[in-house]
Amino acid sequence: MTRTTLHEGWLLRANGGPAPDVLAGRDIPAQVPGSTHLDLMAAGLIPDPYLDSNEASLTWMHRVDWQYTTAFQASAPGVDERVELVFDGIDTIATIALNGVVLGRTANMHRGYRFDVRDCLREGHNELTVTLAAALTYAETAESQLGRRQRAYPHPYNAIRKMACSFGWDWGPDLQTAGIWKPVRLERWHTARLAQVRPLVTVDADGTGHVDVHLDVERAADRDYTAVVTVAGREERAAVTGDAAHVTVLVPDARLWWPVGYGEQPLYELTVTLLADAEAVDTDRRRIGFRTVTVDTEPDGTGTPFTFVVNGTRVFAKGANWIPDDHLLTRVTPARLARRIDQAVGANMNMLRIWGGGIYETDDFYAACDERGVLVWQDFPFACAFYAEEEPLWSEVEAEARENITRLVARPSLVLWNGNNENLPAYTDWEGWRESLDGRSWGLGYYTELLPALVAALDPTRPYAPGSPYSPGDLPPNDARYGTRHEWDVWNMLDYTHYRDHLPRFCAEFGFQGPPTWSTLTRWIRDQPLTPTSPAFLLHQKAGDGNGKLDRGLAPHLPVPDDFEQWHWATQLNQARAVAFGVEHFRSWWPYTAGALVWQLNDCWPVTSWAAVDSDERPKPLYYALKHAFAPRLLTVQPRHGRPTLVAVNDHDRQWTGTVSAARQTLTGDILATVEMPLDVAPRSVALLDLSDGLLTPVDPRSEVLTVAAGGIRVHHQFAEDRDLAYDPTPFTAEVTPVTGGYRVDVRATSYVRDLALLADKVAPDAVVDDMLVSLLTGETHTFTVRTAASLADPSALRHPRVLRSANAAARAEERPDKD
Incomplete structure (x- = not known):
């Protein structure tokens, strides 16, 4: 087997639709993997869509068709040689042609495609073309054919198998990306290849690790084939019968993989080799971990719990919801994912829920979670909408689910498959939604028939839930006494103290908004003056009446400032307080309540949102509040x-x-x-x-x-x-001392100081402080450590009253003698 990536020499051109004249007939250098937005930005033809109000100026891209082309050298196929063109992911509606021969069409961003090119691959020069039709136009046409179905946002994202939030969300931009977003390559082989490898990893009652490898083989020649599986120094083999084989390897006394905070995360190398007449012709390598996982949903005297049990140990799920870490997906590198998972672990989290309006994440994401012991809850990509169950959607959903279940089946971090996000309560509870169907399908068949059947057949090693929130039987899906709950009344209409009104068995979503860090905000939004109602700031506040909810949520606790910089700090502090309040409430009811997943860990662009870490990777005050609230004790x-x-x-x-x-x-x-x-x-x-x-x-x-x-x-x-409270508005003194790698800020309280925060990025954009939201009694001291590569001309800026902040100052801002 030889694999040759085809990532060089690509050109992009507008192929129809309302493109500006500057693009007419023009070939633009393109990156693959990549996207049209990134290519046009690199060529200087469009501004950065994240900056100021540029998102609104790029809506013409929603209707443009695109064409990617490249040329490559290759040898013609041998007599007994198979040659296939493989795309791991295309976004989204594409026609693929090689040397003018149409190979096929794609209509699903969430799966890969493989094309036989033996009949059209030439000796020497070859031309490959990928023509992309506008996803919005395709979705509108599909909706007109299948019938309109309700969704939470205007565009028909539910009529196409594409990242739903690509069409905009209440924290994300409406850019509707297009491109070849995953690798593309030529694969050449003789005899046979491993078409599919599906290792089922479990642990027997006596501690023996059990690896059942199911593999499919695609043959090009009639030979005697043998599958060889090795793990932990043990080897087993089996003859390939027809096009399949099943090999079992037992590992006595396997070291168990545990969630972070519960034990270590040993990973074992698994190698699957295909032999043809004793000669190796293909190999698959991956890392596995031995662990068991169930979810306890046995009814009790109150309702139905939802408690993860790993290796027989009940786990309180401390974590957050995960969205794509950049709206322009191909900019998300393995290193960036590792940093984000490290931040989750640093905040004492042990679970991330991959939300259903995004994507099945890349292998790099799951690898980082495997290595760090972060449990992964994986939604299937359905969110806040009704979905047609008719063709062609049904077959596309089945194909993507089969592919991704198989791809992820051996990941020890993956502990739950979940059918959808909020589509069940949309049917039962959201006003007018059920009535709008007029008898049409809405997705229930996916969540209760297709997906659970596929999980049962392909991945019986881990549990499946029909949706989130979910309650069994005919109960309201968001009933706090049963299964999982989403708590959004607090953000939408109630003070955060009302988190205590409910005792959920597992809270899978809850959160409160706050703006990004000051450096991120001022880098991307340059309104003058900058206010909560300035044009670009409002474009980066996607929630309905978001600023009104921020002010109404703040008012019972702290004054709502007129000064924008003071408002920025007060709303950040209130976000941190609100979410920590909910976390502490939920944790205090363990084991009745068995999980708290905050909405959300991360951002995909610079925005006022529910995130703890903003799009420039800076932790907000909320991050530190979660670190404290999720602490082991x-x-x-x-x-x-x-x-x-x-x-x-x-x-x-x-x-x-x-x-x-x-x-x-x-x-x-x-x-x-x-x-x-x-x-x-x-x-x-x-x-x-x-x-x-x-x-x-x-x-x-x-x-x-x-x-x-x-x-x-x-x-x-x-x-x-x-x-x-009768706070002293200036309740501390502070001294700044340079140290290796940054600065030390020593604070002494002269009166009680609550929630002291050092907003170091306001002084140096790369500055990160070790802790935040620290409260001190009179006479107590605390040392903050600031890491930065900057050599500050005036280190005392780190103790400026708009940098070293507290709840005291937010509550008594009008009394500060140094108010500026």
Whole structure:
């Protein structure tokens, strides 16, 4: 088997539609893998669509057809040689021709294509053409034929098998990408090739690793074929009967793969070799991990749980939802994915949910999760819409699902296949949606018939869920007592304290918006003046009434500033507070509640959104709030039986013992009441500790705070909202000292300071601080470490009041003598 990539020498030209005159008859150098937007940007023919209001100026690209061409040298096929042209992914509606011969057409971004080119490959010069039709035009035509079905956004993204958010979302741009977005190559072979390798990896009750390799062979010659499988130094082989073989390898005492925080992640090399008359003709290599996974959905006295069980251990899922990390997908490198997964682990997450409006992620994503122990929940690509079950969609869905289930079947990190995102409640709960169908199909057959059947046949090693949210039987899909829940009333209409109104069994989506970091915001949005209602800022706020919800969510807790820079900080802080509030509530109810997946970890472009990490890879204050709220050990004050109660959460294999020290004191440091009590929390469990009336009964709620600490972990409990507290607006002093690789900022509290944050990127765009949202009592100190390659002319800028910020300043901004 020889494989030759065909990534060089490509040219792109507009092939029809409303392209500007500058593109007429013009060939533009193109990158493959790549996209039309990136090629036109590289040629200086369009501006960056992420900058200012450029997205709106590029809508003409929605209707343009494109043509990619390249030429390559090749030898003509031998008499007994097979030659195939392989595309791993095309975005999306394409006609492929080699030397003027049409090989086939594509209509699905989520799958690959293989074409036999023996009859048209020439000796020497060959010309390959990929003509792309406008996805929007195709989707509109398909919808007119299949019948209109409801969706959450204007374009008919549900009539085409393409990344749904390519057509715009409430956090993403409407660019409708096109291109050859994955590798393309020529494959040449004699005798036979491994057409499919599907390893099913399990662990027997006695600890023996069990690898069942199912493989399909495509023959070009009638030979005696043998499949050889090796793993962990053990080898097994079997004769290929017809076009298939099944080989089982047992690995005694296999080292188990565990989620991060539960153990190590050993990976084993698996090699599958195809022999023809004892000669190796094709080989497949990959890494596998031994583990078991189930989801406990056994009904109990309250409803139905949804608890992941890995290697027999029940796991609280701490994590976030994942969207494509760049709207222009081919810019997402393995290194960038590794950085993002590292950020998730750094925030104490153990799960990422790949959301159904995006893509099946690249192998690099799953490899990074395999290596780091991050559990992956994989949605099939259906989101917030009804989908026709008629042809040609049904066959396309089946083909993409078969391909991707097989591709990902051996990934130890992958722990759930999920049928869709929010399409079940769309049918039962969203006003007017069911009635609009008038009897037409809407996708239920995919979620309850096709997809579970494919998972059962191709990947019986891991569970399947019909959708998210989902409740069994005829129950409302978003019923908190059953299965998975999405909690969006808080963002859309309620104060974040209403997270406590529900006790979900597993919260798979919840979140609150905030703007990106200051450096990201000002790099991409250059309105003058920059305000929440300036044109480019509004174009980068995709949520309906997003700014109104930000202000209404802020007002009960902090004043809504008129100054934009103050508003930026206040809304970022409120986002962090809101989501951490929800996380702590959900974690406090373990094991009844078994998961909290925040919406969302990442952004795909610079935008005001729910993300913890913005599109320039900078962590927002929310990121640090999640790092604290998802910490292995957590103290949180929660209502129980009508009064505030201390909840100690121990997500650790070791017992948590020690002494709890609690104190009620004034903001200026006077101790009013103290209590000590023993702490003893079993591994992977939660304990409730009563707080005395003396701790919970302030004399002046505006001027007092309760702190509770144990084992270096502390929680601060206020008796009033920040806007009502008698904060000192300048409650600390700070000194900056250069150190190797950056700066040290030493802070001393002169009064109680809440949620101290060093917004280092405002001083140096590459600057990253080690922690944020730190609260200090009077007289306490804290050291921030800032990593940056910059040599600051004025290091004291790191303690400027608009860089070193706190909730005190946000609550009492009008009282600051240094207000600017």
